[in-house]
Amino acid sequence: MRNLLIALALLAATPAMAKTPTPAQIDAEVARQMAKTGAQGLAVAVIDGGKVRYVQAYGKRNAKGEPLTRGTVMYGASLTKAVFAYTVMQLVDEKLVDLDASITAYLKKPLPDYTGFGDNYAPYETLAGDERWRRITPRMLLTHSAGFANFYWDNPGEKLVIHFDPGSRYAYSGDGMILMQFVLEQGLGLKLGAEMQRRVFDRFGMANTSMMWRPDFAANLADGWDEDGKPQPHDERSRVRAAGSMDTTIDDMAKFAAGLVRGEGLSRASRAEMLKPSLPITTRSQFLTFQPELPPEKRRPDLAAGLGVVVFKGPQGPGFYKGGHDDITGNTMVCVEKRQACVVLLGNDVRAEKAYPALVAFILGETGAPWDWEYGFTPIARN
Template identity: 40%
Template sequence: MKHLTLLLLIIATLRLPAQQIIRLDGSRISTQALQHRVTALMDSAQVTGLEIAVFQHNKPVYVHAFGYADKEKQRMLDTSTIFWACSLSKAVFGYCVLKLVDQGVISLDTPLQHYLKKPLPDYVFTKKTRGYQDIRNDQRYEKITARMCLDHTTGLPNYRGFEPNGKLFIRTDPGTRYGYSGEGMYLLQFVLEQVTGKGYEELAQEYVFRPLGMTHSSYIWQDAFEANHAEGHDSAQKVYEFDRRTLPHSAGSMYTNIDDYAKFMTAMMQRKGLSGKGFKEMLTPQVAILSKRQFGPDALVDDKTAQQTNLFYGLGVGLLRTPYGTAFFKEGHSEGWSHYSIGYPDEGLAVVILTNSDYGTGIYKPLLGAAIGDIYTAWDWEGYKAYNEK
């Protein structure tokens, strides 16, 4: 009798419907079907490894790892594998800054120069300081605020090292135009470190990682990550040299895994950890994005007007107006790494995608459509093309 009862229980379990994800348009996909879709896309586009977290009702309902952490060594990914998060770092930094704003440590609209003991250009390059002597003769630096750093309107370039002469400069009047800038993020980090007397890694652990239970996240490399971390792969699926950062960089040095980043995304979707005012600031359009592309020469070419655009920047995250409310998004890229996250708070739906492949962006479009019915991501502006598009 006991064996018969057990057999009936197994049969009943097998007959249960597969877990369903209800997409933006009301259509459904089972997690089993999604798993098959991910595998097929990775095979077709030659994506080495991918991890995904899908959210419904503002919480993760499907978290899975596919493919290789290191293809050359045939080492597989799992959801605890550490990734270099690249510019996903900026979203966490924005959240951290707004916690400090909530506590009155810094104001969003007070010029950052106000918090320093000497003029910003007097801080010269050291091992821990990028240096600001290059902008000594451009007093517009005195206008830059924390808000401008987080919404990318400082006028500073993305990274001075990308510029022909390798020097820092102010391209546009602070506060007037969107222009993606890691330098702006680093400037705000530098000022916060002067104000608090703490390094940014300490601040991130205190205000974000520990409160959210992100026990495998850091802005500097930890020895504990060595045993299970992903390697970035090129278009031939060969491993790039791995970058183990020893200094925290708010714009791009975070290491994390899909389990941990899902905790951060959960806090964003459920509005946890910040005041209502803090979340409102973070997710309210601060500046309209008019540029044709996010990066490259077309980043300086406008093809939209403020009345036409559905793209904006909040504080630390991009914003996208859609028929399903305003979504927030953040991407992260470098050689061998391609990440994307988007959340639809009004619908309780979100996706986080981490890949350790140069080809990762090639499957975003079909994957986001399959997972939650997202057809609104700004593919052209982001420069994303499907793997089967020319």
């Protein structure tokens, strides 16, 4: 009897699994939220049990009013970083990368001796005289803790600078991801675009995803709208950039999210390594990059950096997410581990982001994803 009472008490204390709404209910909620925000285009994918359950696109792909479809090519922005980290973890499985080895193990000469790479990577020669670069590891690069600004051009004189001891804190950095790309390409002799094509896009059948612009994308391409509601053209990216050059579709990103939440393509150990809390996050919000750290009692113990993603603990247990943003783009991927469930949202209107907390909660239930940290604003109410 006592055991039965304990079991009933535990059941009562456990949040009920959210019931996935019907497609019609999702469509209605998306329409309501788009009307609230003024967003012109939005695409949604729902994964549950590791399978793609629903994919739909809404609104316009350009100022001509042409429809946004499931096959419309949209800018992936920093969702690229999660796909890149997944690629790196395959290399970890193959013993080509050790997450905790110094990058000196891969480079043929000291990092500051690589000159003239600023156009493709960063001006590594500006690190001369700061030997802390030798302490940087792949884990630090993938957890945004190498000490860099988001991009070197944010620094005075557009120099690459190590702002704090590598590994000591989280500070979002695209240049960290790009240095990891440099290590793979210049140190290991790999071509990142080809590796991601083979290891990710081909694996999951992501036929309309690429790390560089493809001319065939033009037939069904999303332009975007900025915060003021002004249409802006899609940027045709001509270089592979681990920090965020990926073009994709909602159909393709649904396939990736489902594969990642299932653990396909990685060993169990490498997937766990990617999605475990590797580094506490100690700031009030994600940006500005170098804001002061909070005192320990005000930090969120449920929030940490994984590899290429942010991990959290919420009412449904552990989860992870990654966002992607520029002036005309707002993307997010939120996944709940226990259910192997995700929502992927691609917006070609940056104003759509204000609806994402409500939409994710409507579809998945309350996840605990730290929206105030990610966006720095109070989300729109669901009702």
